[in-house]
Amino acid sequence: MKFPVQTSPHVEAPSSVADVMTTVLWALVPGTVAAIWLLGWGVLINVLLAVGAAWLAEALMLWLRARPFRPALTDRSVLITGWILALCLPNLAPWWLPVVGAVFAVVVAKQLYGGIGYNLFNPAMVGYVVLLVSFPEAMTRWGAPIEDGAASLSFAEALQWSLFGVLPGGMAFDALSQATPLDQWRMVLTQGGEVAGAGASIWQGGGWSLWLNLAFLAGGAWMLWRGAIRWHIPVAMIVGVLVMATLLWGIDPERFADPLFHLVGGGVIFGALFVATDPVTASTTPRGRLVFGFGIGVLAVLIRSFGNYPDGVAFAILLMNLAVPLIDYYTQPAVFGRKGRAGAGEEKGS
Amino acid sequence: MPEARATVSPGLHGFHGGLDVEPRKAPACDRPIGEMPLVDEYVLPLHMHIGAPAIPVVSVGDHVRRGQLLARPDDFISAAIHAPTSGVIKAIEPRGLPHPGGLSAQSIVLAADGEDRAADPFPPWPDYEDKSPVEIRSRLREAGIVGLGGAVFPTAVKLATANPGGVETLVLNGAECEPYISCDDRLMQEAPETIIRGAQMMLHAVGAARCLIGIEDNKPRAVEALQAVIDRLAAEENEDRFAIKVVPSIYPAGGEKQLIRTLTGIEVPRNRHVTDYQLLCLNVGTVANSWHAVVEGRALTERVVTVTGGGVAEPQNFRVRIGTPMAKVIEAAGGYTEGVDRLLMGGPMMGFALHEDEVPVVKATNCLLAMRPVDRDPAPAPQPCIRCSRCSEACPADLLPQQLYWYARAQQFDRSHDYHLFDCIECGVCSAVCPSHIPLVQYFRHAKTEIWSAEREKAKAEHARRRFEFHNERIERQKAEREAALAKKRAAVKAAQEKAAAEDADGDKAGGKAAKPEGEEKSTAAMSIEAARARAKARKARVQRGEASSDAPPANGEASDSPERPGGSS
Secondary structure, three states: OEOOOOOOOOOOOOOOHHHHHHHHHHHHHHHHHHHHHHHOOHHHHHHHHHHHHHHHHHHHHHHHOOOOHHHHHHOOHHHHHHHHHHHHOOOOOOOHHHHHHHHHHHHHHHHHHOOOOOOOOOHHHHHHHHHHHHOOOHHHOOEOOHHHOOOOOOHHHHHHHHHHOOOOOOOOHHHHEOOOHHHHHHHHHHOOOOOHHHHHHHHOOOOHHHHHHHHHHHHHHHHHHHOOOOOHHHHHHHHHHHHHHHHHHHHOOOOOOOHHHHHHOOOHHHHHHHHOOOHHHOOOOHHHHHHHHHHHHHHHHHHHHHOOOOOOHHHHHHHHHHHHHHHHHHOOOOOOOOOHHHHOOHHHHO | OOOOOOOOOOOOOOOOOOEOOOOOOOOHHHOOOEEOOOOOEEEEEOOOOOOEOOEEOOOOOOEEOEOOEEEEOOOOOEOOEEOOOOEEEEEEEEEEOOOOOOOEEEEEEEEEOOOOOEOOOOOOOOOHHHOOHHHHHHHHHHOOOEOOOOOOOEHHHHHHHHOOOOOOEEEEEEOOOOOOOOHHHHHHHHOHHHHHHHHHHHHHHHOOOEEEEEEEOOOHHHHHHHHHHHHHHHHHHOOOOEEEEEEOOOEOOOOHHHHHHHHHOOOOOOOOOHHHHOEEEEEHHHHHHHHHHHHHOOOOOEEEEEEEOOOEOOOEEEEEEOOOEHHHHHHHOOOEOOOOOEEEEOOOOOOEEOOEOOOEOOOOOOEEEEEOHHHOOOOOOOOOOOOOOHHHHHOOOOOOHHHHHHHHHOOOHHHHHHOOHHHOOOOOHHHHHOOOOOOHHHHHHHHHHHHHHHHHHHHHHHHHHHHHHHHHHHHHHHHHHHHHHHHHHHHHHHHHHHHHHHHHOOOOHHHHHHHHHHHHHHOHHHHHHHHHHHHHHHHHHHHHHOOOOOOOOOOOOOHHHOOOOOOOOO
C-alpha cells in the first residue's frame, strides 16, 4: 500500500491565531463597557466606526495585493487594531477621525509592511499618532465624564454629533467637553503653575479613570489566565513608569506629577495590557520583554514630562517597537547545555 | 476513563518547556506482546544503524540459519547483521528502505525455509563478571547490538567512548515519551528481570556505581514490575545500586539529554557527550538485548514493535524479526481500518511518514503508526508568524524557534547559526504548539541540510583549491629544479672550458675571461658533446653508487641544491 507523505509532527496545534485574537477581543469588553458607561455612547460609536473601517481597509488591501481574503479577514487581528485605536480617541470625536485613523493604521502600518506578522510598528498606535499630529484640535474633543454631572448624550444624539456635528437644541459643546487629567496637568505645567492641584483632579469626582483602569485590568487578567499574553511586558512597563515618575517626582514634586497620577491618569494600564503586548511588534524573549516594557514605561513618563504631547504612551511604544530586533538579538536565552555548571566555558569550544 | 499515574519521584530537576501531549498508549499498551508468524521473505538493509554500512559475508544461494552472521561491521562505528530465520540468500540488491525520502539501499534478501533452525549461538557467558569490558564490548559488536530507542547507535561504540573517563551513573531510559508508542512499556512489564539483569551486566561492563531508571508517570505497571524485581534483588542479593525515578509525562522527557537533566540536573551541551559527565544512557530494550547477547549468546534478530493508531484494527505490540515487511506486521494486527491515509515509523512527534508499507522492519522500528484523518486534527494552511513565542516557551532546548524560522525562511543561514540552529533536537514541540500552524521543524531540518551541503561544497572547493595550488607549486618546483640543473650544467661546462682555455693559452690567466665569449661561441657543439658526456658519466657513477632517485629530474645531480619541497608528498 502506498501513502502520501507528510512531515512530522503528526499532531496539530489545538489553538489558532483566531483563537488568540478572540481572547483579546473578549478581554477588551469590560474596559469598553466601562468606557461607555463613564464617557458616553461616543465611545461605542468610535469603536464601531474604527472597526468597520479597519475591516474594509483590510479587505481592500488584500484585494489590491491579490492575497487570499479568508485567512486574514477571519483571524480577527484587524478588529483588534480598530478597536484599540477607537478606545484611544476622544469620545466627542467627529466620524472621520476613527475612520481616517483606522484606514491609515491598516493600510500603511499593517498591509504595506506585508500584513499580519510583518509590521514593525503597532498599527493602532501608528493610526493614533497620525491623528494626533495631523488633527490636534479634533483629538482634544473629550467630553466630560458622565459622573461629573455634565450633560450626557443619548446614543442617537451622540451619533448625530459624530456624523453631522450637530448637538441637540440648547446644548453647547463647551458644556460637554472637559480637558483630560493629562491635558490639565500639561496646561498647568506649561503655564508654570503647580501640578499638585492638577494631579489631584484624578481623585475627584468619584475617580472615574480609576474604574476604567480597573475594568481594563480585569480584561488583562483574563488574557493572562488564558495565556494570550505573558506578564513580562505589562509588569515591566508599569515598573518603568513608576520608577521614572518617582525619580522625577523625587527631584521636583512641584514640577512633576506623582507616580500614581502617571499610572492611572492616562493610557498606561491600557497600553501595558493591550497595546505593548501585541506579539508581532513586541520583543519575544523573556528578558527582552522586560527590557521592552521597562523602556516603554520610562519613555512614556519622559515624553509626558518633557515632550509636546500630553500622553507619551503611544510614542513610547512606537520607539520601543523600533528597538525590538536589537533587543531580541541581545536577549537570547541561554540554550540547553550552555548555562550553569555544565555549560560553563562551552561557548568557546563550539 | 481517568488514567492511572505513578507518583512522580521527589528531587527531580525537570527541563525547560515541553508539551503535555495526549498519551494515546491504549489499547496497545494493555495487551501482551504478540508473536509474529514467520513470513516468506525477509529484507535486511546493510545500513540500518548509525555508521558505516555492514559488509555482506554471505553470497546468493547460501543456506543460513537463524542468528548466523550475514554482514559484518565495516568500521569502528558499524554493526553486524544476522539472519532472522533459516533459509536461502535470494539476492543482495537495492531494496526500498523505511526512509523519509523513500530511498532504496543495498539489502540482503532472505527466502525463509520455514524451519527456523538456529545457528550455534555465541558462547554464553553467565559468568560475565569474569569478562573484561573489552570482551563484553566485542560481544555486543558481534551480536549487532544497537540503541533500540530509535537512534540505532552501535552500543559497543557507546560503551567504548564511556570508558576513558569512567562512568559513575548508568541511566536507563524507560521514559518513552512519544504518544502511541508502548514497546518499552510492555517490555518493562513483561521482562523486568531481563532488564535489571542486563543493567547489572552493563554496570559491570562500564564500572558504574549506580543505575537510575527514568520512567514517565503514565506507566504505573512498568514502574511496579521493575520495582518488584529491584526489591527482590535487594532482599536476596543485597543489590542496592538501582533506583527508579518516576518523571512527569511531559514530552520530550525521554530525550536522552532531557532525561539526564531531569534525573541529575546536568545539562549536556550539544557538542559534548553524555559520557563526558561520567554518565551513560541506555534504552531499556537495548539493555535487555545486551543481556541476551552476552549471557545467552544471542544475536539481535528481533525487537518489540508497537503497531497502533486508529488505522489498524487491533493495536498491539509484537516481537518482530528484523527484516519482516511492514505490511505483514500490519496484517498481524488485524490489517488496516477504513480510511487509513498515513503510515508512520515512530511516533507522531518525531516519526516519519512512509511512502509504502512494503519496506522492512529495521532495528530502529519502534512503532508503526497508522492514522486516519479523524485521528488528528486537519492541518490548516500555515499563517504568518505572529511572534507569540509559544514555540520558544515550549522548546526543550531553550531555542527561539520564531527567530530561527525567520532566518531559515530568509535563507540567512549564518543567522540561523547565531540562534543555535544545531542545538535543535527536532522534537516537534514548536510545530505542535504554533497557533499559525507553521511546520517549524521542517524549516529547521531544511536549514540544517542546506548548511551541511554548503559546508560540503565549501570543503570540496577548498580541496580543489589546495590541489590546484599544489599542482602549481609542483610545476614551479620542477621548473626551478630544471633551471638549477641547467645553471649547474652551464657552470660545469664553463669550468671545463676555462680549464681547457687555460691549458691552451699557456697560462695566460688574465686573458681567459676576455677570451671566453669567443671561445664559447666558437665551440658550442663541441661543448655540448662534452657536457653530454660528463652528464652520462655522472649518471653512471650515481647508478653505481646506488642512489638513483626516482622522482628527481635526471640532470639534478646533487640533491642538496634542489629546493625544499613543501608538503612532503606528491
